[in-house]
Amino acid sequence: MTRRFAATVAVLAIAAGSTSFGQSKAPVPEPRNLTGVWEPLRGGPGAPAPPPPSPITLKPPYAAAWQARRAAQDEATKKGEPLATLGSECMPYGMPTMMAVANYPMEILQTPGQVTVVTEVHSEVRRVFLDRPQLKTDEVPPGYYGRSVGRWDGDTLVIETIGIAPQVAGYQSLPHSPELRITERLTLTTPDVLQDQIMLDDPVVLDKPVTYTLAYRRLPKYEMVEFVCDNNREYTDEKGVVRMKVLDK
Amino acid sequence: MRSLSTQPVARLLSVAAVILLVGRPVAGHHSFAMFDSVNKTTITGTVTRFEWTNPHVFIEVDVPGANGQVKHWSVELGSPSILQRSGWKFSDVKPGEKITAIVNPLRDGRPGGMLYRLTLADGSMRGNGTAPPPDPVTR
Numbered sequence: 001m002t003r004r005f006a007a008t009v010a011v012l013a014i015a016a017g018s019t020s021f022g023q024s025k026a027p028v029p030e031p032r033n034l035t036g037v038w039e040p041l042r043g044g045p046g047a048p049a050p051p052p053p054s055p056i057t058l059k060p061p062y063a064a065a066w067q068a069r070r071a072a073q074d075e076a077t078k079k080g081e082p083l084a085t086l087g088s089e090c091m092p093y094g095m096p097t098m099m100a101v102a103n104y105p106m107e108i109l110q111t112p113g114q115v116t117v118v119t120e121v122h123s124e125v126r127r128v129f130l131d132r133p134q135l136k137t138d139e140v141p142p143g144y145y146g147r148s149v150g151r152w153d154g155d156t157l158v159i160e161t162i163g164i165a166p167q168v169a170g171y172q173s174l175p176h177s178p179e180l181r182i183t184e185r186l187t188l189t190t191p192d193v194l195q196d197q198i199m200l201d202d203p204v205v206l207d208k209p210v211t212y213t214l215a216y217r218r219l220p221k222y223e224m225v226e227f228v229c230d231n232n233r234e235y236t237d238e239k240g241v242v243r244m245k246v247l248d249k
Numbered sequence: 250m251r252s253l254s255t256q257p258v259a260r261l262l263s264v265a266a267v268i269l270l271v272g273r274p275v276a277g278h279h280s281f282a283m284f285d286s287v288n289k290t291t292i293t294g295t296v297t298r299f300e301w302t303n304p305h306v307f308i309e310v311d312v313p314g315a316n317g318q319v320k321h322w323s324v325e326l327g328s329p330s331i332l333q334r335s336g337w338k339f340s341d342v343k344p345g346e347k348i349t350a351i352v353n354p355l356r357d358g359r360p361g362g363m364l365y366r367l368t369l370a371d372g373s374m375r376g377n378g379t380a381p382p383p384d385p386v387t388r
Contacts (some may be wrong), residue, residue, distance in 0.1 A: 080356035082280030090278075090304060102277040104330060120330055121278075121304075174344040227331050228382035233325070234279050242279050246323045247309055249297060 031155035031188050034115070038194055038216035038226060039105040048189055053212035055114075062175055062205045070173060076241065084236035086169050090122070090229035094144030094168035095161055096123045096182055096198050100214045105225050115150055120224050128159050137162050137178055144168055146182075157186040170200075171212065177204035185201040192237065278304045278328070284353040284363040289385045292322050293349040303328055303341040308342055308364070310350065323361040324350050329377040335378050346370045351385060 040049050058066055076083045087093060093101055104121040115128040128150040140147045140163030150159040161182040170176050185197040194216040201209040233245040294312035306326040311319045326332060329339065342348065347370050348363040352362030365385065374381035 049283065077280055077282040079284050080285075082282040083278070085297060087277065088279035102331075121328070223334065227303050227330060229304050232306075233307065233323075234267070234304075234305055240282065243322070243357070244283060244325060244355060244361055246322065246359045249299075249309070249311075249321055 002065070030191075032152060032157075033110070034108045034157065034188065034194065035110045037105050037107045037219040037222045039195065039219050039222075040100045040103050041215040041217040047083045047217075048193060048195070050195060050213035050215050053138075054210055056172060056174065056209040056210050058174075058205055059207055066173065066175060073173065081226040081239070081241040083240055084234075086167070088234050088242040089236065090232045092122055092124050092144045093119075094124070095126065095146060095164055096171055096184075096200070098122075098126070098145075098167050099184075099196060099198070105219055105222060106223065114157075118224070119233075120202060121227055122229060123227050128157075132190060134160055137181075142166065142178065155187065157184075159184040171198075171210065174200070174210070175205055176200070176202050185231065189215075192220075193219070203232075227246075281353075281363065283355060283357070285333060285356050288354070289351050289365055290354045290362060291349060291351050292324075294319075294322070294340055294347070296344050296346045296348055297321070298344060299330055299342040306332060308348070308350065308367070310348065312360075320349075320360055322352075324352055324364050325361065326364045331378040335376060335380065337375060340369075341375065342369065 005238050014159055043063065057063070073083055082088075087101075087240030087246065092098070098119050099106070099117075101121045104119065104120040106117055109116040109118070113130050115130065117126045117128070118124070124145070126145040126148060128148040130150050132149050134149045135147060142163055142165035144165065146161045148159050148161040150157055153156070159182075161184070162180070163178075164176060164180050164182070166176070166178075168176075180200065180202040182200045183201065185199075187195050187197075189195050196214045196216070198214065199209050199211045200206065237243050267327040281312055292310060292312045294310040296308060298307075298309035300307040301310075305328060308324040308326070310322045310324060312322055313319050329337075333339075349368040350362075351365040351367075353365055366377075366381050367375040369375070374380055
């Protein structure tokens with residue numbers, strides 16, 4: 001192939017890559033397409049800086065107990081005797097903790113009328129029913145994931161969740177009442193970065209809603225793996241401390 | 250494959266990643282506070298069992314002592330998910346294999362620890378969810 005011919009082929013190839021309107025055929029970002037695997041993004045090169053979390057203020061009956069609990073956790077951790085958690089006992093994380101556990105990925109699947117979130121750690125599943133009315137808080141049986149309904153507000157998926165059981169671990173170890181309402185706003189800030197702004201509104205426990213934002217990076221080729229917690233060698237001793245089981249052979 | 254010694258920045262970054270993962274107050278299976286985050290212990294011995302399981306992978310090792318008595322150690326690693334993302338395979342360690350493990354030992358004195366770096370019988374190294382980290386700093 002002569003140089004002139006090669007140059008002609010190259011020009012034709014470039015032309016073929018354009019539409020009849022002269023625009024590039026580069027993939028159009030789909031701001032409402034969240035389907036894919038995502039991993040928590042916490043800083044690092046190129047990571048966006050999500051807004052800082054809002055301050056946490058609890059109503060008086062709950063504030064003292066929450067502060068005492070956190071102080072006990074800190075003291076135990078300092079001594080090298082961390083207190084057991086639902087996580088250390090291989091129980092589900094539930095909402096909202098499941099939305100970011102260490103750097104484990106999660107998969108989002110969009111199907112007609114539903115968005116499904118499957119986490120890798122503990123294989124937890126939550127289903128978000130689109131464009132359906134939410135029930136009253138006393139109509140939803142308490143559970144780890146509650147009942148979630150969602151709708152699109154522009155290019156932001158807004159999800160509202162109620163029905164989180166009292167024993168489910170809260171953000172920053174916060175307690176919650178049956179009135180807890182979690183509102184999430186999921187937005188693609190770039191085609192490969194997703195942000196989830198989470199607002200916890202609990203008029204019984206919180207002075208005012210608490211808001212924090214999680215970020216995720218898309219993992220295009222990642223294959224989610226199974227995670228069945230069937231060999232938990234961390235156990236809880238009589239003092240409530242989590243310890244590792246050491247074998248003798 | 251490039252020698253690790255040609256990638257000092259990558260090595261430092263991997264250490265930073267470990268520190269970030271351990272030191273950051275994010276939700277995880279359990280706190281790492283039960284392990285000594287500063288001091289490390291090196292054990293060399295024979296693998297008796299390799300558990301590629303959740304929530305953690307474990308390597309069981311018989312470690313011969315100076316007096317000829319064998320002391321058994323349990324070494325905890327991350328989960329299979331975390332490890333395989335950093336290049337591990339479920340078949341990387343075999344019972345009967347001689348290994349050297351640098352661990353952050355349990356603070357309660359029992360013979361167990363969290364893996365820092367593993368050296369397999371063929372001389373290849375593995376990190377614990379990161380690239381193999383550099384030799385620990387002697388304090």
